[in-house]
Amino acid sequence: xxxxxxxxxxxxxxxxxxxxxxxxxxxxxxxxxxxxxxxxxxxxxxxxxxxxxxxxxxxxxxxxxxxxxxxxxxxxxxxxxxxxxxxxxxxxxxxxxxxxxxxxxxxxxxxxxxxxxxxxxxxxxxxxxxxxxxxxxxxxxxxxxxxxxxxxxxxxxxxxxxxxxxxxxxxxxxxxxxxxxxxxxxxxxxxxxxxxxxxxxxxxxxxxxxxxxxxxxxxxxxxxxxxxxxxxxxxxxxxxxxxxxxxxxxxxxxxxxxxxxxxxxxxxxxxxxxxxxxxxxxxxxxxxxxxxxxxxxxxxxxxxxxxxxxxxxxxxxxxxxxxxxxxxxxxxxxxxxxxxxxxxxxxxxxxxxxxxxxxxxxxxxxxxxxxxxxxxxxxxxxxxxxxxxxxxxxxxxxxxxxxxxxxxxxxxxxxxxxxxxxxxxxxxxxxxx
Amino acid sequence: xxxxxxxxxxxxxxxxxxxxxxxxxxxxxxxxxxxxxxxxxxxxxxxxxxxxxxxxxxxxxxxxxxxxxxxxxxxxxxxxxxxxxxxxxxxxxxxxxxxxxxxxxxxxxxxxxxxxxxxxxxxxxxxxxxxxxxxxxxxxxxxxxxxxxxxxxxxxxxxxxxxxxxxxxxxxxxxxxxxxxxxxxxxxxxxxxxxxxxxxxxxxxxxxxxxxxxxxxxxxxxxxxxxxxxxxxxxxxxxxxxxxxxxxxxxxxxxxxxxxxxxxxxxxxxxxxxxxxxxxxxxxxxxxxxxxxxxxxxxxxxxxxxxxxxxxxxxxxxxxxxxxxxxxxxxxxxxxxxxxxxxxxxxxxxxxxxxxxxxxxxxxxxxxxxxxxxxxxxxxxxxxxxxxxxxxxxxxxxxxxxxxxxxxxxxxxxxxxxxxxxxxxxxxxxxxx
Numbered sequence: 001x002x003x004x005x006x007x008x009x010x011x012x013x014x015x016x017x018x019x020x021x022x023x024x025x026x027x028x029x030x031x032x033x034x035x036x037x038x039x040x041x042x043x044x045x046x047x048x049x050x051x052x053x054x055x056x057x058x059x060x061x062x063x064x065x066x067x068x069x070x071x072x073x074x075x076x077x078x079x080x081x082x083x084x085x086x087x088x089x090x091x092x093x094x095x096x097x098x099x100x101x102x103x104x105x106x107x108x109x110x111x112x113x114x115x116x117x118x119x120x121x122x123x124x125x126x127x128x129x130x131x132x133x134x135x136x137x138x139x140x141x142x143x144x145x146x147x148x149x150x151x152x153x154x155x156x157x158x159x160x161x162x163x164x165x166x167x168x169x170x171x172x173x174x175x176x177x178x179x180x181x182x183x184x185x186x187x188x189x190x191x192x193x194x195x196x197x198x199x200x201x202x203x204x205x206x207x208x209x210x211x212x213x214x215x216x217x218x219x220x221x222x223x224x225x226x227x228x229x230x231x232x233x234x235x236x237x238x239x240x241x242x243x244x245x246x247x248x249x250x251x252x253x254x255x256x257x258x259x260x261x262x263x264x265x266x267x268x269x270x271x272x273x274x275x276x277x278x279x280x281x282x283x284x285x286x287x288x289x290x291x292x293x294x295x296x297x298x299x300x301x302x303x304x305x306x307x308x309x310x311x312x313x314x315x316x317x318x319x320x321x322x323x324x325x326x327x328x329x330x331x332x333x334x335x336x337x338x339x340x341x342x343x344x345x346x347x348x349x350x351x352x353x354x355x356x357x358x359x360x361x362x363x364x365x366x367x368x369x370x371x372x373x374x375x376x377x378x379x380x381x382x383x384x385x386x387x388x389x390x391x392x393x394x395x396x397x398x399x400x401x402x403x404x405x406x407x408x409x410x411x412x413x414x415x416x417x418x419x420x421x422x423x424x425x426x427x428x429x430x431x432x433x
Numbered sequence: 434x435x436x437x438x439x440x441x442x443x444x445x446x447x448x449x450x451x452x453x454x455x456x457x458x459x460x461x462x463x464x465x466x467x468x469x470x471x472x473x474x475x476x477x478x479x480x481x482x483x484x485x486x487x488x489x490x491x492x493x494x495x496x497x498x499x500x501x502x503x504x505x506x507x508x509x510x511x512x513x514x515x516x517x518x519x520x521x522x523x524x525x526x527x528x529x530x531x532x533x534x535x536x537x538x539x540x541x542x543x544x545x546x547x548x549x550x551x552x553x554x555x556x557x558x559x560x561x562x563x564x565x566x567x568x569x570x571x572x573x574x575x576x577x578x579x580x581x582x583x584x585x586x587x588x589x590x591x592x593x594x595x596x597x598x599x600x601x602x603x604x605x606x607x608x609x610x611x612x613x614x615x616x617x618x619x620x621x622x623x624x625x626x627x628x629x630x631x632x633x634x635x636x637x638x639x640x641x642x643x644x645x646x647x648x649x650x651x652x653x654x655x656x657x658x659x660x661x662x663x664x665x666x667x668x669x670x671x672x673x674x675x676x677x678x679x680x681x682x683x684x685x686x687x688x689x690x691x692x693x694x695x696x697x698x699x700x701x702x703x704x705x706x707x708x709x710x711x712x713x714x715x716x717x718x719x720x721x722x723x724x725x726x727x728x729x730x731x732x733x734x735x736x737x738x739x740x741x742x743x744x745x746x747x748x749x750x751x752x753x754x755x756x757x758x759x760x761x762x763x764x765x766x767x768x769x770x771x772x773x774x775x776x777x778x779x780x781x782x783x784x785x786x787x788x789x790x791x792x793x794x795x796x797x798x799x800x801x802x803x804x805x806x807x808x809x810x811x812x813x814x815x816x817x818x819x820x821x822x823x824x825x826x827x828x829x830x831x832x833x834x835x836x837x838x839x840x841x842x843x844x845x846x847x848x849x850x851x852x853x854x855x856x857x858x859x860x861x862x863x864x865x866x
Contacts, residue, residue, distance in 0.1 A: 012620040013598040015591065017631030019619070024633075024654035030640050037636070062598070075623035081654075119640050126634070130594035131601055158448065161563035162750040165446040165495070167597035168564055186452070187445040190508035198450030200457075201559070203470070203757035206765040207463050207552050221457035221514075232767050307750060316744040317595040324636035332639040334665050 010062045011072050014127040022120045023084040031120040036326035036345040039113035045315030047420025052144045054174045055136030056102040059129055060393050095121050097384035103400030105407045107361045109427045111346045126322045133320045136174045138312035143178035148416050149293040154181035154302040156197050159310035171310045177400045199227040199254045215245040225251035227282055243274045252280035261298045268299035288313050289418055349378045358410045364430040443495045444505050447560040455553045456517040464553040469759035469778040472546035478748030480853025485577045486545055487607045488569030489535040492562055493826050528554050530817035536833030538840045540794045540856045544779045559755045566753045569607045571745035576611035581849050582726040587614035587735040589630050592743035604743045610833045632660040632687045648678040658684035660715055676707045685713035694731045701732035721746050722851055782811045791843045797863040
């Protein structure tokens with residue numbers, strides 16, 4: 001990671017104390033101590049059975065732009081001393097990063113990301129790494145439950161308007177990673193190549209002199225395969241108008257309000273009676289994983305999900321922490337009261353039955369793995385070596401989708417239940433190898 | 434808003450359907466119909482008594498960068514037709530915007546923002562406006578409750594690591610607007626001039642050979658006025674070490690874990706016994722407005738708040754919607770099932786007692802205000818006229834802080850309770866003037 005400071009520095013997306021700690025460490029000579037930081041979740045959100053790793057690709061991209069240009073340094077003139085400004089001017093991350101690949105599952109204590117480098121090199125990444133992982137893992141974890149609940153029916157991510165405008169783009173990415181089919185967010189389409197989708201708003205119907213005029217215009221512009229929003233006035237009339245205007249080849253109707261299950265049922269009957277047997281039914285409107293699951297028996301073709309997705313469905317942040325676990329080869333950990341950590345650099349493997357079902361997450365001291373069986377799989381992969389991204393770091397989003405799909409297939413069936421419960425598999429901490 | 438396309442276009446931070454609606458409206462001739470869209474909350478989050486308007490300044494800044502450059506147009510080549518691409522190339526918002534100023538309170542149905550323009554000009558802003566308001570209002574509304582709960586003790590915003598990295602910057606802004614004293618977020622300091630603050634992490638103590646070495650180094654680098662984190666090992670020993678190293682002039686100690694009320698009590702006794710009577714006590718660690726309120730009787734000097742702040746303390750999105758209410762002077766509204774809206778452009782005033790206490794929010798048809806009394810105050814101000822920002826649009830953040838402070842003083846005392854309840858004042862909808 002060399003060369004000039006790129007556009008869009010991420011270096012100030014951090015907490016002031018990271019830089020004042022660097023300043024103090026440069027002054028007292030501890031800045032160069034060899035350190036290991038681990039990013040992990042002490043626990044899953046209340047009642048959740050697994051977490052989904054997401055944000056790795058975004059962090060690695062942000063790391064390449066974590067550079068202090070003159071504008072950033074000027075902003076820090078009152079924060080740190082001139083010697084520290086000089087150090088920041090030359091800063092490039094030159095350490096190593098290992099981590100669970102995106103789309104992998106994690107459990108309490110799983111070492112999701114390990115950053116190895118000097119204290120100053122590694123501590124300075126704390127806030128940025130946590131921001132990205134805490135957001136993206138929260139969204140992907142909620143999204144995965146919705147995908148499970150939808151039982152194969154496609155999900156459209158349409159939550160951009162319910163969250164910060166840039167968080168929306170990251171949320172679309174996390175949802176796609178977790179198995180959503182499409183997103184409404186155009187920036188996510190451009191930035192990450194995610195397929196975009198969309199129907200029309202109620203404003204579209206209200207703009208026109210009547211519903212049929214609105215439908216006619218939409219079909220003329222977007223084709224018969226479009227999705228018409230039929231609940232602006234009266235759903236039954238709306239469906240009749242839709243088929244009258246578009247014909248029985250109409251792509252889909254969307255219903256955004258009311259008792260969605262009952263509405264879907266009536267809409268299917270009406271569409272079939274009109275001969276529009278191939279017209280799909282899209283439901284939206286305050287759906288979450290529980291509502292989606294409750295609609296399994298109804299004739300629904302796809303779901304649009306917004307608010308609950310982008311707010312993590314009750315768990316808007318993943319509770320990840322970034323902890324110093326090793327200094328110059330010596331394990332360290334906080335020891336006061338409630339928030340204890342396990343010192344020492346760790347790795348992890350997942351143990352499976354011969355049938356392929358996961359049974360246990362084993363977290364063990366790095367470099368001293370326990371005897372591994374034929375059905376064990378080590379989880380972290382190298383992402384950065386000496387400051388340079390590895391081939392694993394460039395994994396496409398499609399691979400992460402597939403990884404998650406496979407990981408969920410391997411979870412014991414209780415682990416896929418939406419109800420509150422224990423983690424799908426237990427984590428065992430091996431303290432000696 | 435003319436001139437070349439600025440850096441950092443915001444134009445793709447939107448939903449695909451906004452642009453396909455524009456395309457269809459350009460094709461059928463309705464794109465130029467005169468429209469009014471209103472942004473409002475149908476209800477407050479469950480049990481909340483008021484909302485705080487925030488995001489106006491950010492939206493107006495984003496509006497100036499809502500322009501389609503060649504890169505954005507290239508990304509849309511598969512989304513809309515060439516005629517629409519041409520229209521987007523020339524797009525500049527040329528309409529009007531009125532709104533509640535930042536820091537003002539809002540209630541269910543308050544017309545927080547009104548966008549007037551052609552259909553195409555105004556519909557295209559829906560997603561961006563909602564993203565910004567739904568996020569920033571959620572954070573500011575939670576923050577205001579924490580400020581009330583803190584009863585004058587300063588609050589430090591330190592939640593960056595718990596939310597998306599750019600949402601973190603906006604959250605710091607919203608918290609400051611709501612009365613927080615400082616933020617840990619350096620980008621917020623640079624972008625918005627918010628005072629930044631910070632202490633040190635547990636990693637700082639763990640890095641060193643012992644706690645005293647860490648404290649000595651921090652004091653040497655940051656001065657005696659710094660805040661030492663005393664709960665890495667044993668709090669009592671930590672405080673003894675802190676005063677031994679820094680002397681009785683030590684600025685503050687921070688405690689981040691344990692029974693915070695009891696810890697504060699013991700820490701105060703110990704500090705006083707050591708002669709450090711001026712050393713302040715900073716508490717942090719999973720604080721929310723309820724925890725802060727419960728600490729009122731304890732000897733605490735300031736609070737660091739993270740997770741609960743940036744996640745809106747249980748209400749991570751404000752539930753704002755953006756609805757078409759008028760087309761060519763004709764009121765329009767959705768009429769199907771549960772999600773009804775009131776058609777027609779509206780304005781609002783707040784009615785006060787002679788004592789200055791607010792009693793009622795009155796929402797009335799625009800242009801036909803009810804007879805106003807001497808203690809009524811009209812709420813919306815002009816923000817954009819013919820696409821150009823007004824002087825009101827440039828209100829500094831300090832003014833918004835002061836506006837909120839004054840608005841909360843005027844709320845009936847029940848309205849400041851943290852417990853669940855009805856909105857602090859009722860909203861009356863006047864349908865005829």
